[in-house]
Amino acid sequence: MRIAITGASGNVGSALLRRLADRNEHEVVGVVRRTPSQAAPFAGVEWHPVDLTRSEDESALAAAFAGCDAVVHLAWGFQPTHQEDYLAELGVGGTRRVIDAAVASGVGHLVHMSSVGAYSPKQDDRPVDESWPTDGVPGSTYSRHKAAAERLLDGLERDRPSTVVTRLRPGIVGQTSAGSALLRYGLPGLVPRALLSHVPVLPLDRRLAIPMVHADDLAEAVVLALESRTPGAFNLAADPAVTTEDIARVLGARSVHVPAAAVRAAVSASWHARLQPLDAGWIDLAFSVPLMDTTRARSELGWSATTGALRVLAETVHGMQDGAADSSPVLRERTVAGSLGKFLRDGPVSRRRRA
Incomplete structure (x- = not known):
């Protein structure tokens, strides 16, 4: 099978490339804005540089999809949070371009x-x-855009019933090598990662309960969906739900209950002041997302999580504390010196056009 993967050099993409390399049965086309090095797991991939926000790149996207049996659409953006128009152009506009290119190229299966x-x-x-x-x-830019992308998939299913559409809905995705990337998304660039190993208290609402899944388990679900050509939506999460106490325990911190509204106000004020890169919508999302029943994934895909959620949390947090990275631009090592240089050249990540 010839498989095109958008966002193939990121958190989920790197895990999927590892899984496909283990299978050694498929041709892989990687569609990315910045081509990674040829080190594992990025070696052996046919890379196509495409910017999904640019209408000028639509022909290049269709060319990348030509001859493919399936497209896995992973590409998404989390920064710059002060430029929602750009994030919408990437997440929603990019999904529209992927759908159009897949249809134009005669791709029979889209995994979103x-x-x-x-x-x-x-x-x-x-x-x-x-x-x-x-x-x-409503309060989360990320959530609104993910919902808008689902509406585009509704349209594809309605207008092109011959196309198999698979929607994977994972919880928070973690792995060690995403550590540096997550630090860039959520921590001011001049704050050293070492501080994450010395957090005395965690001021957070005790009601937090979120689903998590390991990137490798998510990659397995993608492969199962590709090889079975199973349509429909699938929840993907490991047990148990991650709570405030779990996060505090991994950080070695003492949990202090602070109502979500107060946490949101503090995050919003610091974001508006450009002191940190996370907008308050992420707090809205954290306390609104439902826990997920994964019965359908188990029964129809034969999928189950092999890594428990608490282990995923610990691995991800330790990856952040250690500054873990991989050999792609998305997963590159994050350092204070590098962040300072980037800041001086391009401004803060929260308003940088191409973070």
């Missing part, structure tokens, strides 16, 4: 990486199945 963030706010902590509404969390 959606998210638990596409779901409407939870009512309680009972796990929901794939029929839960995907209208997003």
Whole structure:
């Protein structure tokens, strides 16, 4: 099978390339904005540099998809949070361009990486199945865009019933090598990662409960969907839900209950002051996402998580504390010196055009 993967050099993409390399049965086309080095797991991939925000690159995208049996759409953006128009052009506009190019190239199967963030706010902590509404969390830019992408997939299924459409909805995706990338997304560039090993208290609402899944387990779900050509939506998460106490324990910190509204206000004020790169929508999302019932993934894909959520959390946090990285531009090592140089050249990541 010839498989094109957008965002193939990122967190999920790197895990998927490892999984496909283990299978050694498929041709892989990588569609990225910045081509990675040829070190594993990025070696042996046919790379196509394409910027999904640019209409000028649409012909290059269609050319990358030519002759492919399936497209896995992973590409998404998390920064710059002060430029929602750019994030919309990448997440929603990019998904539209991927769909159009896949249709034009005659691709028979589209696997779209959606998210638990596409779901409407939870009512309680009972796990929901794939029929839960995907209208997003209004206060979250990420969630609104994930929900908008789901509407594009609705249109594809309606207009092109011969195309197999698979929607994967994972919880928060973690792995060691994403450590540096997550630091860039969530921590001011001039703050050394060493501080994460010396957090005395964690001021966070005790009601937090979020689903997580390991990138390798998510990659396995993608491969199972590709090889079975199974349509529909699938929740993907490991047990148990991650709580505030779990996060505090991994950090070696003492948990201090602070209501979500107060946390949101502090995050919003510091974001507006350009002191840190996370907007308050991420707090809205964290306390709104439902827990997920993964029965359908188990019964129809034969999937199950091999890494528990608490281990995923620990591995991811330790990766952040150690500054873990990989040999792609997305997963590159994050250092204070590098962040300072980037800041002086391009400004803060929260408003940088191409973070």
